[in-house]
Amino acid sequence: MIKFSCAFTLLLAFSFSLQASNIPPRPNNGREYISHARVFKKWQDWQGQAEIALSDRKFRAGTRKTQVGLRYQITTHEKIGLHLSAQTGLRHNTDWIPRATNPSLFTWRQTKDRLEGIGILEAQTKRWLGRTGLAWDARLRWLYFEHNQFQSLQAKLGLLWPRKGVSPGLNTEFSFPLNYGDTGLDEFWAYGLAIIDITPRLKQILKVGPGFYRWTRPEVLGAATYHTVYPNIRFEIDFNYYFQ
Amino acid sequence: MYKLLFLSFSCFIHSLCFSQTVLYTRGEVRLNDTIVQKETVFKPGDRFKTGENALAILDLGSGSKLKVESASEVLIETIDHASKGSLIQMARGKIIARARKIESQKDLFNISTPTASFGVRGTEFFVAVEQAEELDTWMCVHKGQVIAKGRHETQTKVVNQGEGVRINKDGTSDPRFLPWTKKLNWELDNPEDIAANDGALKDAYHDPLGQDYD
Numbered sequence: 001m002i003k004f005s006c007a008f009t010l011l012l013a014f015s016f017s018l019q020a021s022n023i024p025p026r027p028n029n030g031r032e033y034i035s036h037a038r039v040f041k042k043w044q045d046w047q048g049q050a051e052i053a054l055s056d057r058k059f060r061a062g063t064r065k066t067q068v069g070l071r072y073q074i075t076t077h078e079k080i081g082l083h084l085s086a087q088t089g090l091r092h093n094t095d096w097i098p099r100a101t102n103p104s105l106f107t108w109r110q111t112k113d114r115l116e117g118i119g120i121l122e123a124q125t126k127r128w129l130g131r132t133g134l135a136w137d138a139r140l141r142w143l144y145f146e147h148n149q150f151q152s153l154q155a156k157l158g159l160l161w162p163r164k165g166v167s168p169g170l171n172t173e174f175s176f177p178l179n180y181g182d183t184g185l186d187e188f189w190a191y192g193l194a195i196i197d198i199t200p201r202l203k204q205i206l207k208v209g210p211g212f213y214r215w216t217r218p219e220v221l222g223a224a225t226y227h228t229v230y231p232n233i234r235f236e237i238d239f240n241y242y243f244q
Numbered sequence: 245m246y247k248l249l250f251l252s253f254s255c256f257i258h259s260l261c262f263s264q265t266v267l268y269t270r271g272e273v274r275l276n277d278t279i280v281q282k283e284t285v286f287k288p289g290d291r292f293k294t295g296e297n298a299l300a301i302l303d304l305g306s307g308s309k310l311k312v313e314s315a316s317e318v319l320i321e322t323i324d325h326a327s328k329g330s331l332i333q334m335a336r337g338k339i340i341a342r343a344r345k346i347e348s349q350k351d352l353f354n355i356s357t358p359t360a361s362f363g364v365r366g367t368e369f370f371v372a373v374e375q376a377e378e379l380d381t382w383m384c385v386h387k388g389q390v391i392a393k394g395r396h397e398t399q400t401k402v403v404n405q406g407e408g409v410r411i412n413k414d415g416t417s418d419p420r421f422l423p424w425t426k427k428l429n430w431e432l433d434n435p436e437d438i439a440a441n442d443g444a445l446k447d448a449y450h451d452p453l454g455q456d457y458d
Contacts, residue, residue, distance in 0.1 A: 038458060076418045126453045128421045131406055135453055162423065162452030195457055205457055240457055
């Protein structure tokens, strides 16, 4: 038993030392705070939207985002959309770099002030779940990051119980890398949400739930490929204003 | 002589089977500007108007019934169970109609509003004429099937059980489930369970599916 205990302790110490050398240090706590302010305006089958976002995303560096988009309603239930986004503070796998002072240790590149453009194409469907009064929606987004030509696919599945006053719901979001990394999934978030009608045109949206990022450091100069997963709890508070 | 007697008897039986009477009233219900009560007989060409918080249930004969809700105006244009069927014209307000199952052309039941017309094939359905940003007709089907057509449209749309449409000058929306219609009171028989659908349209203009929250 003592032998087993010693072996386990050694193994644990070894794995920590391995992580310490190759994996950038994790933030102290796993909580992220995100906030959006959005406006929506409809013209017949078209809907324009603009949003700004601030976030304290320790796992991605603090991001600031400005985004404009246009959606077109193809049928009662289906829409397609195009969004253009400018963000600072995004983090990519390629930002997992050796420290300048000690190349055997790794860290994250400072990206707080790095401005990136992102193009987003999306398709979504929303339908009633029979006559239950519940609505489900699915959304697929293709993202193109101009900074490094990375492409990813984001999927969202949601269930909402639209009600007057407060509409509760459950959502999950997945992100899949298309031309980078070597894993099938690099981001996940499952969360509960509540849409609160402050006025008929102004809504507050609260989201909270667990998620994770999975980072991959690509093989560089013969060094091995490393992975790390950063689990977190995300809290989001949004304000949406609908001009129509 | 026998023929005359037979004809009179047939007319008597027909009037018993297909007589049109007011089955129930609540609040101020007017028939051609005269306040009416339960069991008043009416005929084609008569016009019903209901006041605020009023409603009436009309027996159109042959198993068909009409609930005229508050602040409504309805013209009973024809009730012809022998040949052409029935036509109800609705100027404003809300109604719930129960039309007997169609067996022939003479059982056709049609309702027209300022923006739409509906052909009914044995069903229960709700119709509301609402002046919002523009004049709208809302219709939803509780049982059976309704053929809907906008006033200026040539194509009809089939609205199935559980679905509804909105019709205005822009045309007829695609039939789909309208969640606010789940709260409608469809009772036409038991007076104790009959309730007004006054607030029914309050949520009609809010479309949760059309609104993104991202």
